[in-house]
Every structure is written in structure tokens, then in C-alpha cells.
Amino acid sequence: MQITKKFIVVGAGIVALVAGGGVAFAATTSTAAAPKVTAEQAMEIAHKQVAGAWVSEIDYQNGGTRPDVWEVELTKGTERHELDVDAATGKVTKHQTDKDDDHGRDDHDDD
CATH class of the missing domain: 1.20.5 (Single alpha-helices involved in coiled-coils or other helix-helix interfaces)
Incomplete structure (x- = not known):
């Protein structure tokens, strides 16, 4: 026992x-420290750059050799805007615009 x-x-x-x-x-x-710029702040900054658009996607990218950024994707009409917002400063470091040529229609056969 x-x-x-x-x-x-x-x-x-x-x-x-x-x-x-x-x-x-x-x-x-x-x-890993939390970003100084929140997701909500990043969306507000992006909306100032593209007034009247709606946020379709937001992702936080950290680490690596480049600064931490919020990747914000906005849609306005037939345009898609991709912005990178620095997570420490709130500065827009990238703004790319793509035109949706098929106006949102899916013409592919999905059988």
C-alpha cells in the first residue's frame, strides 16, 4: 500500500x-504584440481613401521582413480596391484598383 x-x-x-x-x-x-491600429481603425482609414465603398475582406498580416499591415479589400460599384494599412502608423502603404470586367456575373459552366 x-x-x-x-x-x-x-x-x-x-x-x-x-x-x-x-x-x-x-x-x-x-x-507577439497586438497591433496599434485596430481592424476598425484600418477600415475607417480605407473608407477615407475610397468613399462610398464597402469592406468585402480584411486580413492582418504580421511577421516576416515587411511591417505588419492590415490588408483591406473594398468594393465600389465594379471596382475592387486593395489597400495595405500599416498596423503601427495607420499609413496607407499600398492602394491597388482592379476593374471587374464581367460586372459580377459568373459566366463559367459549373456542371
Whole structure:
């Protein structure tokens, strides 16, 4: 009976050490800071560039060799605008416009 209690105590100690180590590891690996510019602010900045458009997509791109940016896609009529908004400064670093030639119609046969 004494041996069983020792195994239980040792086993509980190992579980506690592993769980504590996992928490410590997670805390050290998740050091990514939140962007200074929020998604809502990025959308407002994009709307100032393309008044009357609606946001069809927004993505946060971080890491790598380039600065963190919000990639905002807006649609206005038959135009699609893609903007990159710097997540630290709020400055628009890219603005690309594409014209939708088929006016939103899908002419492909989807059988």
C-alpha cells in the first residue's frame, strides 16, 4: 500500500511539472504584440481613401521582413480596391484598383 501512495504522489508531481512547463513555454512563445491600429481603425482609414465603398475582406498580416499591415479589400460599384494599412502608423502603404470586367456575373459552366 505504501508503494502505491508513492507512485500516486510522484505521478501527480510529474503532471504538475509538465503542466507548469507547458504554461511557461506558451508564455514565452506568444510574445507577439497586438497591433496599434485596430481592424476598425484600418477600415475607417480605407473608407477615407475610397468613399462610398464597402469592406468585402480584411486580413492582418504580421511577421516576416515587411511591417505588419492590415490588408483591406473594398468594393465600389465594379471596382475592387486593395489597400495595405500599416498596423503601427495607420499609413496607407499600398492602394491597388482592379476593374471587374464581367460586372459580377459568373459566366463559367459549373456542371
